[in-house]
Amino acid sequence: MTQKLTAIVAGGGIGGLATAAALAQRGWDVTVYERQDALRAVGAGIYIWENGLRVLEALGAYEEATSGAFRGTHFEQRDAQGNIIESAPIEADKRLLTVPRSTLLDALKNACLRAGVRIVTHAEVIGATSRGELLFPNNEVVQADLAVGVDGIWSKVRASLGLELLHEQTREGALRTMIPAEPGDFGPNDVGKYIECWNGLRRFLITPVSEHETYLALTCPHDDKDARSMPVNKELWAKDFPQWKHLIDRIGSAPVNWGVYSVTRCHAWSAGRTAIVGDAAHAQTPNLGQGGGMAMQNGLSLAVHLEGISDKRDIPDALERWEATERELTEHCQRWASLYGEVTYLPDEIRNRVMRGAMSDPWVAAQVFRAANHTPTGTK
Ligand SMILES: Cc1cc2nc3c(=O)[nH]c(=O)nc-3n(C[C@H](O)[C@H](O)[C@H](O)COP(=O)(O)OP(=O)(O)OC[C@H]3O[C@@H](n4cnc5c(N)ncnc54)[C@H](O)[C@@H]3O)c2cc1C
Numbered sequence: 001m002t003q004k005l006t007a008i009v010a011g012g013g014i015g016g017l018a019t020a021a022a023l024a025q026r027g028w029d030v031t032v033y034e035r036q037d038a039l040r041a042v043g044a045g046i047y048i049w050e051n052g053l054r055v056l057e058a059l060g061a062y063e064e065a066t067s068g069a070f071r072g073t074h075f076e077q078r079d080a081q082g083n084i085i086e087s088a089p090i091e092a093d094k095r096l097l098t099v100p101r102s103t104l105l106d107a108l109k110n111a112c113l114r115a116g117v118r119i120v121t122h123a124e125v126i127g128a129t130s131r132g133e134l135l136f137p138n139n140e141v142v143q144a145d146l147a148v149g150v151d152g153i154w155s156k157v158r159a160s161l162g163l164e165l166l167h168e169q170t171r172e173g174a175l176r177t178m179i180p181a182e183p184g185d186f187g188p189n190d191v192g193k194y195i196e197c198w199n200g201l202r203r204f205l206i207t208p209v210s211e212h213e214t215y216l217a218l219t220c221p222h223d224d225k226d227a228r229s230m231p232v233n234k235e236l237w238a239k240d241f242p243q244w245k246h247l248i249d250r251i252g253s254a255p256v257n258w259g260v261y262s263v264t265r266c267h268a269w270s271a272g273r274t275a276i277v278g279d280a281a282h283a284q285t286p287n288l289g290q291g292g293g294m295a296m297q298n299g300l301s302l303a304v305h306l307e308g309i310s311d312k313r314d315i316p317d318a319l320e321r322w323e324a325t326e327r328e329l330t331e332h333c334q335r336w337a338s339l340y341g342e343v344t345y346l347p348d349e350i351r352n353r354v355m356r357g358a359m360s361d362p363w364v365a366a367q368v369f370r371a372a373n374h375t376p377t378g379t380k
Helices: 014-025 050-059 062-066 101-114 156-161 234-240 242-248 291-305 312-345 348-359 362-368
Strands: 006-010 029-033 045-049 074-078 084-089 096-100 118-120 127-129 133-136 140-143 146-149 164-180 193-199 202-208 213-221 257-266 274-276
Touching: 006 014, 014 029, 014 050, 014 101, 014 146, 014 291, 045 050, 045 101, 045 291, 050 062, 050 101, 050 291, 062 096, 062 101, 084 348, 096 101, 096 213, 101 118, 127 156, 146 156, 156 274, 164 312, 193 348, 202 234, 202 242, 213 242, 234 242, 257 312, 291 312, 312 348, 312 362, 348 362
Parallel strands: 006 029, 006 146, 029 118, 074 193, 146 274
Antiparallel strands: 045 096, 074 084, 127 133, 133 140, 164 213, 164 257, 193 202, 202 213
């Protein structure tokens, strides 16, 4: 009987769990090491586009992840007075669902457990080697045929392998939280939509994620201390976005999380038998809602590229083929997410014109939605 190949994964976030489930479903013996004392999602809600939904289907996590999800009909940009700058209908054959992050993480965790993945919490990885090793405090080393660093933007695995080309923190960040949904929250022109409102350098994004909860993202530059303060300065935000005061007033029942955006780029996504996936390898600004989708998609693809391997000496070449397949689209997404963010710094009136012009251009729309329209490796 041939022995199962073994994989160890640093990080039990969206990307780590997707990678672990995909490997285990292909016969690998997989252990995930997560530094928190439990698997815990940070950041309230999440947009999952068609590509990410296809990955969830392939992992057998779709039903659970999307149970009770919200499916919007339009993505709408509005100015500070509530006028519509641009209203993009979401095509019926291109799914976009929004869910609480905790629901997505639970669904991925359960897919892992069904496939036999071991999840070890309270386990901080402090480094890695190209020999498939993860390093832990007290000189503890765990070795496997394959190691994968899916340990987020400050990845220790990436750093210790010397793979980093760039880790840039952008000027913008967001306060993210959930509020309870109430009847009458949305007027007749608002129902069923994702709505992003702009006022100077501040933005207010409203995302229903279920019948009971709405995810709010309050975006501003990190040096806008009044706007990014915690507890949230509700008076300030309600003054900037008065038509949404009723939602802003409800902030406070759930945790609020502040974070600036990161962009990471690496000269390679692997060294020897150790790979990096997700934000560790290719973090992007959240403007296209694709960072999580890319993390899951590239995690599944990694497992597909390792399918059929029985000798660990073949792993490094398979990892190079995986990167060659996925890197171009991932970097396209990173570029366009950053470009989209640049409109923030235009004066309001110019921004409105640029947005209207750009998004009505089919070529621009095709670039922005290229990842969403892509059929990920390993999905039908
Ligand atoms: C404001 C904002 C909004 C976003 N909105 C969307 C969206 O709508 N749709 C979308 O697809 N993406 C979105 N993203 C991006 C998305 O959140 C990330 O791309 C995604 O979470 C990346 O997954 P990951 O598993 O690579 O990293 P993470 O989700 O960061 O998970 C990393 C995991 O590793 C653990 N860890 C870290 N260090 C160690 C260590 N040393 N040892 C062990 N464990 C460790 C962490 O605790 C965590 O559990 C958004 C991002 C931001 C900032």
